[in-house]
Amino acid sequence: xxxxxxxxxxxxxxxxxxxxxxxxxxxxxxxxxxxxxxxxxxxxxxxxxxxxxxxxxxxxxxxxxxxxxxxxxxxxxxxxxxxxxxxxxxxxxxxxxxxxxxxxxxxxxxxxxxxxxxxxxxxxxxxxxxxxxxxxxxxxxxxxxxxxxxxxxxxxxxxxxxxxxxxxxxxxxxxxxxxxxxxxxxxxxxxxxxxxxxxxxxx
Numbered sequence: 219x220x221x222x223x224x225x226x227x228x229x230x231x232x233x234x235x236x237x238x239x240x241x242x243x244x245x246x247x248x249x250x251x252x253x254x255x256x257x258x259x260x261x262x263x264x265x266x267x268x269x270x271x272x273x274x275x276x277x278x279x280x281x282x283x284x285x286x287x288x289x290x291x292x293x294x295x296x297x298x299x300x301x302x303x304x305x306x307x308x309x310x311x312x313x314x315x316x317x318x319x320x321x322x323x324x325x326x327x328x329x330x331x332x333x334x335x336x337x338x339x340x341x342x343x344x345x346x347x348x349x350x351x352x353x354x355x356x357x358x359x360x361x362x363x364x365x366x367x368x369x370x371x372x373x374x375x376x377x378x379x380x381x382x383x384x385x386x387x388x389x390x391x392x393x394x395x396x397x398x399x400x401x402x403x404x405x406x407x408x409x410x411x412x413x414x415x416x417x418x419x420x421x
Contacts, residue, residue: 221250221258230261231268234321246271355409359402366398 222230227247228238241247242257247267252258374394378387 220261221252222261222264223256223258227259227261227264231265232318234318237321241268241271355406359405359409362405363398363402366401367395370394370398 224238224242225235228235231238238247242249242259247259248263249257250260250263370391374391377390381387381390
């Protein structure tokens with residue numbers, strides 16, 4: 219039978235090349251020297267040894283009949299890692315369950331944990347704010363602006379009733395609107411001083 223590399227055997231049984239390399243170094247998978255002088259694996263012998271590792275109490279009758287050297291059962295600490303429950307129903311090409319997917323899921327969990335810690339550090343350092351805090355401040359400042367604008371008719375109505383110069387009315391109305399908007403921008407800036415510049419674009 220044609221010999222295979224460790225990487226090719228890993229693909230056959232659905233695990234990572236690093237795990238196969240570890241088993242070879244520990245002497246749990248039989249290695250054969252290929253025609254090119256490199257260490258390779260006999261698929262039948264290596265599979266028999268691998269299956270014995272997956273189930274230490276199982277007698278590999280077929281492997282022994284083929285003359286394969288079955289490695290000793292792995293200690294409990296060195297047993298194959300259990301596959302992720304979410305990957306239990308995904309069959310591998312050799313009928314195994316979840317070997318390669320387990321490594322993928324573990325890497326993803328580690329990546330998410332690193333990302334979670336980064337966000338936590340930035341939040342503690344003040345680089346991030348919670349969405350709930352932003353929503354609360356936005357609601358409060360918006361209500362303040364609304365109340366200020368709704369108060370203008372009652373405040374300016376009596377003054378404008380006596381004023382006949384439209385230019386004076388326009389200037390006073392612009393002044394009141396500007397003050398209301400300045401107060402709104404200042405309230406937002408004070409709530410999140412690092413988020414925006416000076417109110418109304420002032421230097």
